[in-house]
Amino acid sequence: MRILVTGAAGMIGRKLVERLARLGSLRGQTIDAFDLHDIVPAEVPETEAAVDILASDLARAGVAEELVAAKPDVIFHLAGVVSGEAEANFELGYRVNLDGTRALFDAIRASGQGPRVVFTSSIAVFGAPFPDVIPDEFHPTPLSSYGTQKLIGEALLADYTRRGFFDGIGIRLPTICVRPGKPNKAASGFFSGIIREPLAGKEAVLPVPRSVLHTHASPRSAVNFLIHAAEIDGERVGPRRNLTMPGVSVTVGEQIEALGRIAGSKVTRLIREEPDETIWSIVKNWPTRFEARRARELGFEAEQSFDEIIQAHIEDERIELSN
Amino acid sequence: MRILVTGAAGMIGRKLVERLARLGSLRGQTIDAFDLHDIVPAEVPETEAAVDILASDLARAGVAEELVAAKPDVIFHLAGVVSGEAEANFELGYRVNLDGTRALFDAIRASGQGPRVVFTSSIAVFGAPFPDVIPDEFHPTPLSSYGTQKLIGEALLADYTRRGFFDGIGIRLPTICVRPGKPNKAASGFFSGIIREPLAGKEAVLPVPRSVLHTHASPRSAVNFLIHAAEIDGERVGPRRNLTMPGVSVTVGEQIEALGRIAGSKVTRLIREEPDETIWSIVKNWPTRFEARRARELGFEAEQSFDEIIQAHIEDERIELSN
Numbered sequence: 001m002r003i004l005v006t007g008a009a010g011m012i013g014r015k016l017v018e019r020l021a022r023l024g025s026l027r028g029q030t031i032d033a034f035d036l037h038d039i040v041p042a043e044v045p046e047t048e049a050a051v052d053i054l055a056s057d058l059a060r061a062g063v064a065e066e067l068v069a070a071k072p073d074v075i076f077h078l079a080g081v082v083s084g085e086a087e088a089n090f091e092l093g094y095r096v097n098l099d100g101t102r103a104l105f106d107a108i109r110a111s112g113q114g115p116r117v118v119f120t121s122s123i124a125v126f127g128a129p130f131p132d133v134i135p136d137e138f139h140p141t142p143l144s145s146y147g148t149q150k151l152i153g154e155a156l157l158a159d160y161t162r163r164g165f166f167d168g169i170g171i172r173l174p175t176i177c178v179r180p181g182k183p184n185k186a187a188s189g190f191f192s193g194i195i196r197e198p199l200a201g202k203e204a205v206l207p208v209p210r211s212v213l214h215t216h217a218s219p220r221s222a223v224n225f226l227i228h229a230a231e232i233d234g235e236r237v238g239p240r241r242n243l244t245m246p247g248v249s250v251t252v253g254e255q256i257e258a259l260g261r262i263a264g265s266k267v268t269r270l271i272r273e274e275p276d277e278t279i280w281s282i283v284k285n286w287p288t289r290f291e292a293r294r295a296r297e298l299g300f301e302a303e304q305s306f307d308e309i310i311q312a313h314i315e316d317e318r319i320e321l322s323n
Numbered sequence: 324m325r326i327l328v329t330g331a332a333g334m335i336g337r338k339l340v341e342r343l344a345r346l347g348s349l350r351g352q353t354i355d356a357f358d359l360h361d362i363v364p365a366e367v368p369e370t371e372a373a374v375d376i377l378a379s380d381l382a383r384a385g386v387a388e389e390l391v392a393a394k395p396d397v398i399f400h401l402a403g404v405v406s407g408e409a410e411a412n413f414e415l416g417y418r419v420n421l422d423g424t425r426a427l428f429d430a431i432r433a434s435g436q437g438p439r440v441v442f443t444s445s446i447a448v449f450g451a452p453f454p455d456v457i458p459d460e461f462h463p464t465p466l467s468s469y470g471t472q473k474l475i476g477e478a479l480l481a482d483y484t485r486r487g488f489f490d491g492i493g494i495r496l497p498t499i500c501v502r503p504g505k506p507n508k509a510a511s512g513f514f515s516g517i518i519r520e521p522l523a524g525k526e527a528v529l530p531v532p533r534s535v536l537h538t539h540a541s542p543r544s545a546v547n548f549l550i551h552a553a554e555i556d557g558e559r560v561g562p563r564r565n566l567t568m569p570g571v572s573v574t575v576g577e578q579i580e581a582l583g584r585i586a587g588s589k590v591t592r593l594i595r596e597e598p599d600e601t602i603w604s605i606v607k608n609w610p611t612r613f614e615a616r617r618a619r620e621l622g623f624e625a626e627q628s629f630d631e632i633i634q635a636h637i638e639d640e641r642i643e644l645s646n
Contacts, residue, residue, distance in 0.1 A: 090486065127562065139462045141481065141563050148482040152475050158464065159471040163413065239450065240464050 001029035007078030009038035021047035058100040064107035086146035097149035109165040117168040118229040128285040154242040169229040170242035177216040178313035187282040198270035207276035210253035213288040217247040218312040246292040246302040258306040324352035330401030332361035344368035381423035387430035409469035420472035432488040440491040441552040451608040477565040492552040493565035500539040501636035510605040521593035530599035533576035536611040540570040541635040569615040569625040581629040
């Protein structure tokens with residue numbers, strides 16, 4: 001079993017490779033080799049398997065063909081520029097997120113090998129206005145170039161799968177929370193920041209009202225989704241290959257209450273409310289709550305509560321509570 | 324007012340240009356020039372306006388830039404290979420329907436001119452299973468490469484409009500009936516064939532059960548949709564730029580009854596039922612009935628009955644009834 005991961009140097013990519021290295025097998029087969037691709041060199045995981053670290057631009061002619069020539073059995077296509085970057089740099093976003101994806105899919109088609117392809121899409125394919133609970137059959141009308149590029153990737157994935165060029169599953173990730181690492185400038189950054197920073201004894205800014213409702217899954221769940229998507233029976237999925245993942249729908253106020261239950265009020269007092277109109281104008285157009293019925297029926301599982309999401313963060317990032 | 328039409332040599336393209344030439348104005352402005360593009364030379368319409376006939380491959384480097392350099396105020400982007408061809412020839416379909424559309428949109432973006440762009444999409448963006456009536460918010464999950472390419476065109480159109488590169492409206496056409504001309508091998512061909520051929524005194528084959536329900540609009544309505552889409556206030560449409568057009572939902576049995584009312588039983592007796600499993604297996608996955616609420620609210624109008632659709636055919640194609 002040979003595994004190719006694009007975007008292997010990103011946060012989810014690293015955690016996925018770490019987990020796969022620990023598991024040692026996928027789809028019931030021993031993992032013999034990892035091809036870890038990104039625009040910068042990915043970390044080498046602790047594993048007995050062969051590891052190739054590949055740093056290049058997936059959208060450049062010939063790169064995708066080179067990756068596919070190694071004959072991967074499973075491809076996790078996580079590569080992409082993030083939402084804010086795709087919005088700020090129109091041409092870069094389309095080049096990486098659309099042309100890169102199409103180059104990879106076309107290289108697979110040309111190879112005739114038909115691997116399982118797991119593609120990370122995003123709830124950014126949806127755009128306001130929304131019903132209270134977004135059903136699986138709700139139409140995607142993205143309000144960002146990033147969401148548009150992900151939607152196009154989904155459409156290609158479904159068609160290339162229908163044509164038999166590969167066996168693809170697209171998973172629409174909810175907001176991943178708690179993101180480890182440093183605060184970033186993403187509009188969604190505060191959802192993680194208000195948990196991660198206070199747990200580290202640092203102040204965090206809350207730029208939106210506590211009533212904001214949003215759906216989250218932990219990085220651990222994101223990795224679970226990816227692995228389940230790699231192992232699931234394609235026949236069971238049918239022709240609708242892009243699935244909205246489940247998650248925990250909570251208000252910001254409920255996030256903070258969960259933090260209080262776990263870490264105490266000394267920690268939650270580190271959250272400072274400082275309304276930011278710019279962030280609020282973006283966030284208020286985001287989807288709130290998903291039904292995700294098909295994904296649940298197909299066995300995709302997320303946390304049951306935001307408390308669990310915080311616990312996953314504390315365990316996975318080895319955080320010591322001081323209280 | 325300068326108008327560019329791509330796909331100007333096609334059936335809808337020809338009828339659109341004829342109508343615009345007759346009207347002489349669009350959006351309240353006199354039409355001074357037509358640029359009529361297609362892969363083969365389009366007919367020159369009867370008009371006082373300047374007419375440029377341009378025959379080339381839109382997906383070839385430089386062609387789209389050349390078309391846009393003439394500074395069209397309104398662009399009707401109808402060009403594309405049809406469903407059956409896109410399915411039979413994967414690379415041709417993606418090249419023409421996706422790369423051609425993107426080349427045009429990118430040339431417009433580079434020009435900085437911001438014209439109104441009317442794009443013909445299709446109900447082929449939808450794939451079974453369906454609810455009884457397909458609402459405007461139903462998700463598109465195409466089951467053909469053609470439908471996939473149209474969906475990607477819609478997504479690009481919405482994003483390029485949101486970005487302010489142009490002012491786009493995508494219209495999802497129902498099955499156009501009655502198509503003039505010769506019988507073709509399209510799976511949908513019989514919907515027109517069972518009306519057109521008997522009216523011309525010729526036998527027609529009905530390959531599916533009379534209970535098949537489908538939505539139709541006349542070529543005349545398709546032209547009405549295109550012109551209304553060119554004239555509509557973009558602000559009123561909002562960010563959801565792709566609209567399912569209204570139509571007449573009837574069973575094949577009701578189509579034949581309407582033909583009988585208009586042309587008599589001598590004509591309907593020319594329809595021979597000859598079940599074809601291949602055609603039936605395609606047609607049974609097609610959408611049946613659409614709500615098309617937004618389009619109706621925005622003033623798009625189709626026929627009210629299939630009788631009207633047949634009358635439009637008889638008038639527009641100057642057919643003489645013999646009974």
